[in-house]
Amino acid sequence: MPFIERLSLPSVEVAGKLDVRSFNIGQPVPVIKAIPQLEKIEEAIAAIDNKSNKALLARWEDYGFATYGQLKLKARVIKARNNFKLVEDTMKWIDSLAFRVASIAPPFKDMEDITKVDHKQAVHDLNLGRWYVGRHEQNGCEFLDFRENLWLHSGSIIGGLLALQSENLDVAIVNPRFHDFDDAD
Structure with missing residues (x-):
């Protein structure tokens, strides 16, 4: 079963x-x-x-x-059910997509040979539980927000940025809290 x-x-x-x-x-x-x-x-x-x-x-x-x-x-059972539902929804979304290779623009050209099967396998292999990107704790299911036109929350954005940074040494992340938004000058 x-x-x-x-x-x-x-x-x-x-x-x-x-x-x-x-x-x-x-x-x-x-x-x-x-x-x-x-x-x-x-x-x-x-x-x-x-x-x-x-x-x-x-x-x-x-x-x-x-x-x-x-x-x-x-x-834990309720959270697992919710995560399984996110995976199912993501798999259905991947199936419904029409990938147009000609519309892939730099710097994403390295994704031209990735098929729907590859994307679905990546979702299937995703650890939905807790894991770490650097020192940041991330729930794998938060990455499933990067589909359709879903509203991204801070966990998925931070995790995505940190994952991007861990893959690319030239990527730096600046916390917007350090920007002086109140200073009009």
Whole structure:
């Protein structure tokens, strides 16, 4: 069974108030049957972290109980699902593109021989988790923003610049925060 299919627990909308409490004597470990929305999971993780006791349970009236470890796992599953969706969308976008070799301008001429299959393989091989470009931590899935007409966020822009710099020794990056934008002179 492919990994993505093993992540197919149903989603559930939790609306109740969060309660953090200890296990009752003889209470079994909760069984994961559905996954609440990420905001509720992160709220529960933060509440347990604030109590500095990972042995506590999160409880919602309309959902039930979850251990700290289960909450962390559920958050990772949601993020993995989202990343897999980004990969699927990127693969579909690559398939829909019409590459016109004649329109490739310098300095991108070295890309003329790269096919859709090559681009899809690069996406397939991309580490979606955390990795480092220099000292900058980057989530690989942020590079999938460089498709279609998506709005780029600072993580994808910084990561792209640092990756460009690591590949080309002649590239330098200047942080715009060092530019005096308030000085009108």
